[in-house]
Amino acid sequence: MKKFSMLCCGLMMASAVQAQSVVKGFVFNDLNGNGRKDKNEKGLAQVSVSNGTKVVQTDANGQYELPVAKDNVLFVIKPSGYAVPLTDDNLPRFYRLHKPEGSPALKYKGVAPTGALPASLDFALTARPEADDYTALIFGDPQPYTLEDIEYFTRGIVSEVEGIKDVAFGLSLGDLVGDNLDLHHPYVKAVKRVGLPWYNLMGNHDMDYDAKADSLSDDTYEAHFGPANYAFNVGKVHYIILDDILYPDPRDGKGYWGGFRKDQLDFVENDLKFVPKDQLIVLAYHIPLHEEGEGDAFRDDDRNRLFSILKDYPHTFSLSAHTHLQRQNFHGKEQGWNGAKPFHEYNAGTTSGDWYSGEFNIQGVPSSTMRDGTPKGYAFLRIKGNQYTIDYKVAGEPKEYQIRIHTPRVVPAGGNTSSGIYANFFMGHEGNSVQYRIDNGAWKDMAFQAEPDPHFQRLVHNWDYTEYLPAGRRPSNPVKSTHLWRGAFPNNLTEGKHTVEVKAKDMFGREFTQTQAFWAEQKAQ
Structure with a gap:
């Protein structure tokens, strides 16, 4: 008899799950934070609730109604001025999974059977x-x-x-x-x-x-x-x-x-x-x-x-x-x-x-x-x-670090070089204003370059030419950067240390600067 009762109960629950086509509930202001709608806690009007496709708003009493199928996630759309509950891991809990029969057989198991929805599915804010x-x-x-x-x-x-x-x-x-x-x-x-x-x-x-x-x-x-x-x-x-x-x-x-x-x-x-x-x-x-x-x-x-x-x-x-x-x-x-x-x-x-x-x-x-x-x-x-x-x-740098300058460590003094001064403006894009100057001289425009960043190329070459394999893994191959600029060296540099300064303006009108030193030497005779 007990087995028969359990069987009937199971069949009734399965039937209820199958027949469930509508979900109702309230969105309410959870005054005591217990996650349940208590008698003194009022519903919130004009809050959006969704089944993942349809979106409705709560009525004057904070109540909503939505169609529901066998595979829905039901959730409230948090309005401004309210917070949703958080799990112990700081994940927002604004939803209810509804998959009565659970996920199909998957390697990572997916969602366990959720069973039937409560008579009133309420969302606490x-x-x-x-x-x-x-x-x-x-x-x-x-x-x-x-x-x-x-x-x-x-x-x-x-x-x-x-x-x-x-x-x-x-x-x-x-x-x-x-x-x-x-x-x-x-x-x-x-x-x-x-x-x-x-x-x-x-x-x-x-x-x-x-x-x-x-x-x-x-x-x-x-x-x-x-x-x-x-x-x-x-x-x-x-x-x-x-x-x-x-x-x-x-x-x-x-x-x-x-x-x-x-x-x-x-x-x-x-x-x-x-x-x-x-x-x-x-x-x-x-x-x-x-x-x-x-x-x-x-x-x-x-x-x-x-x-x-x-x-x-x-x-x-x-x-x-x-x-x-x-x-x-x-x-x-x-x-x-x-x-x-x-x-x-x-x-x-x-x-x-x-x-x-x-x-x-x-x-x-x-x-x-x-x-x-x-x-x-x-x-x-x-x-x-x-x-x-x-x-x-x-990561690991001051917030002001927005540009990486790449130059040779040493260039010819008083002569020409095919080397260039490169500036990778990390948040930049073609059309930004990027300029450079050497030793506090006149500012000059840098030219946008759709090519790989030479600094990153050097990082990759370090792996290809090393005689002792370093710890870690070789980087991926370089690709064209969308935020790289180039300037030319002057041909009248004196011997000694020099400083190149780059300034760049982003799409929001903010200006950033970066400096780097390099040396000029006379060519060996």
């Missing part, structure tokens, strides 16, 4: 003042492949920002790990040490490679971090976080392709219906929307629809990573953008640099300069109302 001017910390591609790489990431990056003050939150731009999804947990533990609420997005190395459909390739990511597509507000900024990796590639079923599914773009369109036009819209995703010289790296139709959805928002820009380079991408009509000014995408330098390669530095971690000559590091997104600026911080 806590009222908290937020400034319109603030800073966010941005990490590109931590991408550890081993626990040893986790240690390099922790010592080389996390330790430098541990306990940082006056920063609102952090965001990692995908490739949180390098294919081994068991490393998601130690990655989270490392980033916890920064001490900030930390948002994440999915990269191509965070996927379930054995998934049979793109909609399932993020299951293990969801188990650790929640939805791969979501949004939140801080101050006068609306952030939209997206998974832009199509896997398996719909063209041939192999590898991946940059792009979005229809339901993802439907989410963006539905979400923005409730966002004022004067807000700054910040999109964050992993693969850049267009990569010069990379062929067909992103599906054009998806980028075109995204740009069409954004067309009425004059204050918009995006963050990406993936390339292990640093670039300022400006999308115009050729890429489907028809705004009054080009759509700016900051393709961020990475915290892993060139995949933890290169000789070991004084911290005992790989120097890992990227192939375009950008040192590894991280970025600060500075917000003032609905305007933004970006600062790149080179």
Whole structure:
């Protein structure tokens, strides 16, 4: 009889899971922080809630209703002036996984069966003042492949920002790990040490490679971090976080392709219906929307629809990573953008640099300069109302270090040389004003150069010509930099020490300078 009762109960629960097609609940101000809606806690009106595609707003009582299927992540879109609960690891908990039967059989298991939803699925928020001017910390591609790489990431990056003050939150731009999804947990533990609420997005190395459909390739990511597509507000900024990796590639079923599914773009369109036009819209995703010289790296139709959805928002820009380079991408009509000014995408330098390669530095971690000559590091997104600026911080260097000057150590005195003075302006792009002068002389313009950084070339050559193999791993081969300038040496240098000074102005109108010494000597007779 007992077995029969248990069987009936199980069948009833399975039937309830199968029949569940609507979810209801409240978004409320959690006054005592216990995560439950108590009698004295009021619902919050006009807060957006989503099932990953459809977006609705709560009514005057804070209640919402959404359709639900067998594979949804249900989440609240945090409004400005409120905080969401955090896990012990500082991960925002603004969602509920709904996969009653769990993930299909996967190497990394994915999501365990979640069972039926409660009668009322409520989302707790806590009222908290937020400034319109603030800073966010941005990490590109931590991408550890081993626990040893986790240690390099922790010592080389996390330790430098541990306990940082006056920063609102952090965001990692995908490739949180390098294919081994068991490393998601130690990655989270490392980033916890920064001490900030930390948002994440999915990269191509965070996927379930054995998934049979793109909609399932993020299951293990969801188990650790929640939805791969979501949004939140801080101050006068609306952030939209997206998974832009199509896997398996719909063209041939192999590898991946940059792009979005229809339901993802439907989410963006539905979400923005409730966002004022004067807000700054910040999109964050992993693969850049267009990569010069990379062929067909992103599906054009998806980028075109995204740009069409954004067309009425004059204050918009995006963050990406993936390339292990640093670039300022400006999308115009050729890429489907028809705004009054080009759509700016900051393709961020990475915290892993060139995949933890290169000789070991004084911290005992790989120097890992990227192939375009950008040192590894991280970025600060500075917000003032609905305007933004970006600062790149080179790991292990003062914040003022924004330009690397490359010159020969010694050049001919009183003669010509084919050598040049190179300036790698890490946050620069073609069209910036970059000038140089020697020994406090007159300023001269430097010429933009679409070529490899000679400093990085030297780093690679060190490995190719050494007689004793150094610790670490050879860097990747150089590629053309998008932020390199060149100036010529004068032919009237006197013998002795000289100083070259470079100044550069970025896209935000800020000026940076750097100096370096070199020597001039008479040619041997």
